[in-house]
Amino acid sequence: MSVEKALNNSSAFLNVDLGAIINNYETLAGQAQTAACAAVVKANAYGLGMTEIAQAIFHNTRCTTFFVANLVEAVNLRTTLPNAVIYVFNGLFSDQIETYKEYKIRPILNDLSQVLLWSGSPEPCAMHFDTGINRLGLSEHEAEKFLNSRHNLNLELMISHLIRSEEQDHKTNNIQLGKFRKIVEALGDVPASLANSGGIFLGHEYHFDLVRPGIMLYGGNPGLKSLPAGLKPTFEIKARILQIRDVLPGMTVGYNATWTAEEPSRVALMNVGYADGTLKVSDRKSHVSINGHLAPVIGKVSMDMIAVNISASEFDKVKVSDFAEILGPNITLEMASEVSTLGQYELLTGIGHRYHRWYGKNNKLGAKI
Numbered sequence: 001m002s003v004e005k006a007l008n009n010s011s012a013f014l015n016v017d018l019g020a021i022i023n024n025y026e027t028l029a030g031q032a033q034t035a036a037c038a039a040v041v042k043a044n045a046y047g048l049g050m051t052e053i054a055q056a057i058f059h060n061t062r063c064t065t066f067f068v069a070n071l072v073e074a075v076n077l078r079t080t081l082p083n084a085v086i087y088v089f090n091g092l093f094s095d096q097i098e099t100y101k102e103y104k105i106r107p108i109l110n111d112l113s114q115v116l117l118w119s120g121s122p123e124p125c126a127m128h129f130d131t132g133i134n135r136l137g138l139s140e141h142e143a144e145k146f147l148n149s150r151h152n153l154n155l156e157l158m159i160s161h162l163i164r165s166e167e168q169d170h171k172t173n174n175i176q177l178g179k180f181r182k183i184v185e186a187l188g189d190v191p192a193s194l195a196n197s198g199g200i201f202l203g204h205e206y207h208f209d210l211v212r213p214g215i216m217l218y219g220g221n222p223g224l225k226s227l228p229a230g231l232k233p234t235f236e237i238k239a240r241i242l243q244i245r246d247v248l249p250g251m252t253v254g255y256n257a258t259w260t261a262e263e264p265s266r267v268a269l270m271n272v273g274y275a276d277g278t279l280k281v282s283d284r285k286s287h288v289s290i291n292g293h294l295a296p297v298i299g300k301v302s303m304d305m306i307a308v309n310i311s312a313s314e315f316d317k318v319k320v321s322d323f324a325e326i327l328g329p330n331i332t333l334e335m336a337s338e339v340s341t342l343g344q345y346e347l348l349t350g351i352g353h354r355y356h357r358w359y360g361k362n363n364k365l366g367a368k369i
């Protein structure tokens, strides 16, 4: 069965435009100038699909280095990308050493006990230095000990992570940069990496040898109001209108009757809900987009249904079986994040597994079904 045919059978689908992700990679790599650009594909590429996305980036760009959070993700990625460099943020535990070696995966060592575990191995690894976020990485005290000791590691990379990279003028960025620089100077010629997506836009001094974008590859932009030039939305979620109801004044829609019609209304129902993730905390202000016009979601999410008010005249031609955009180029992550308590990272990684998923290099977003 062709993809298009299958799509026509689905009630809701996620269309990932791999071409747009490749475009975003190139834009970020260009912004990083002389630094190399890696791809962070942890958490199933932020919910959009690690296998398809990592393959598209690896085979269509010069990207050779990928970061994931844990060893299971890394082993999965290794089976699709036999020749990529793969780093694991979570560090190294004694029962994992064999797996790291067998799959040629590089641990990012987060404390001195992990340094001891890998010490003596000719296989490459990286070091993570904490410069203030107090997440993973060697504390300042441990870093000092590490820098003063003779370690027997094949150190290919040193990293640190920014706390507020999306707040461009915040002094924390500069303080972390200063701390990281000191470590970089002390370690000599080991390649260094500090910038996540936001960090790439803080200026060249934040780039060092390698940048590590995640969310901006996928079209997210947690800091600025709109996507920086050259970055595109990379996906759309669309749902079929299952039924259209005429609702009379005084009638209510959905569980607990939280919406009451004030005038004769047309209400469209779609199969999108809690299982699909994106709408958990949607409220009265959220919208879907139908033929480029915004239509308000009304009432509560009814388990796995939403109701949308399509009474306005621009929806006169809308009929059952048409598709509405739930999230994508018209209902952007910024917009969805603004009307909920969810950040863009949560919205992306919360996309459910029920959507029919469709990946292509020329999946024009917004194309008519």
Ligand SMILES: *Cc1c(COP(=O)(O)O)cnc(C)c1O
Pocket (backbone or CB within 6 Å): 040, 042, 089, 160, 161, 195, 196, 197, 198, 212, 213, 214, 215, 216
């Ligand atoms: C997730 C992560 C990244 C990518 O961050 P984005 O803000 O999504 O670009 C980079 N480095 C580390 C250590 C991370 O955990």
